[in-house]
Amino acid sequence: MRGRGRIAGAMGAGALMLLAVGCGGASGAKAKPGASPAVVPAKPLPMESAARTGTWTGSDHKAHPLRLKPTRLAAGHPSDLAHIRLDDNLKGLVPYYLTVSYTNTGKGTVSELYPERNFSVNGVDGQAGEQLSLFRTNPLATGNGLPPECQESGKATLAAGETSAVCQIFMLPKGLKPGNVSYKDDGGGTLLWQIGGAQQGAAGVLPPHQPADVVTTDSDRRTATALATPKNIRTGSLDDLSRFDLRAEEKQLVPYYVTVVYRNTGRYDLLPSLNDSLTLTGVSGRQAQKMTLLDIGGPGVPQCPESVPHKMLKPGATVTECTIHMLPKGDPPASLTFEGSGDGARPVSWRATADDGK
Structure with missing residues (x-):
């Protein structure tokens, strides 16, 4: 309003x-x-x-x-x-x-x-x-x-x-x-x-699936590094979330399932929650961070399985994470950004296309 x-x-x-x-x-x-x-x-x-x-x-x-x-x-x-x-x-x-x-x-x-x-x-x-x-x-x-x-x-x-x-x-x-x-x-x-004649790329924005080094922190807030590779961004359905109590405004949005593969390139163990640093931006400029769903002990969302929370990501190991991001109807994804944290952290952005990389 x-x-x-x-x-x-x-x-x-x-x-x-x-x-x-x-x-x-x-x-x-x-x-x-x-x-x-x-x-x-x-x-x-x-x-x-x-x-x-x-x-x-x-x-x-x-x-x-x-x-x-x-x-x-x-x-x-x-x-x-x-x-x-x-x-x-x-x-x-x-x-x-x-x-x-x-x-x-x-x-x-x-x-x-x-x-x-x-x-x-x-x-x-x-x-x-x-x-x-x-x-x-x-x-x-x-x-x-x-x-x-x-x-x-x-x-x-x-x-x-x-x-x-x-x-x-x-x-x-x-x-x-x-x-x-x-x-x-x-x-x-x-x-x-x-807008006619718009370029399909932008300075500082990577292609959709290009691996990129990102900076984060471990559970002790020590600076750590990882290699992030976006796998796909899939258009979901509100029916996939029917078990959950969505707010009225959320029921007007479209869920997108963002899957990224991470490899721990640092010296410290990492929690498999790196997708918490992701922001999905629609073509209108609206930003959507990870959606939090209360599902203690439940099956989650089969279309977007989460990583196992009790299993730490060891140095050299990889993990695949999927998170749900909500955008308005008619406002498809334009970019995906890993915000990063720790010393030397900087945002890393990729072009985003829904259903790309299935």
């Missing part, structure tokens, strides 16, 4: 603050000296733009029907935001400008309507772009490379049948191509629009 208003300042998702230079924010940001870089025109990208039916749930806790349609996606340049003081982790990222139209298809007027908050521009590896909102009244806005529609707000109140449009800014790492636009429907599903 979304109940926030449009930000009357400069803020990104996850409370990432941008300060409009010269606007005198709380930290007293000052204009950066020197001439501004030349403006690079935003480059429109080919993309699917069919109108789709979705819902928006506001502070009234009611789902209001909408017709949603992305009308333009354009690749910008980091220099577009030269007049904005960005957090360090956002500097050098590439802005993408997404324009969407939304129509109130219900019978009554809808207020506090901000569907852009549910949209995302996602990389080909499923990484969701950082969503940014700028001061719409910033006098410096006309001096940067932002498209005109990204300098105005959409309507927050729509009468029945009325249409409005809004532009939202998303930041992706340089070299990571956008793969799709998504809308996380408040009704539980995900709407997707594919």
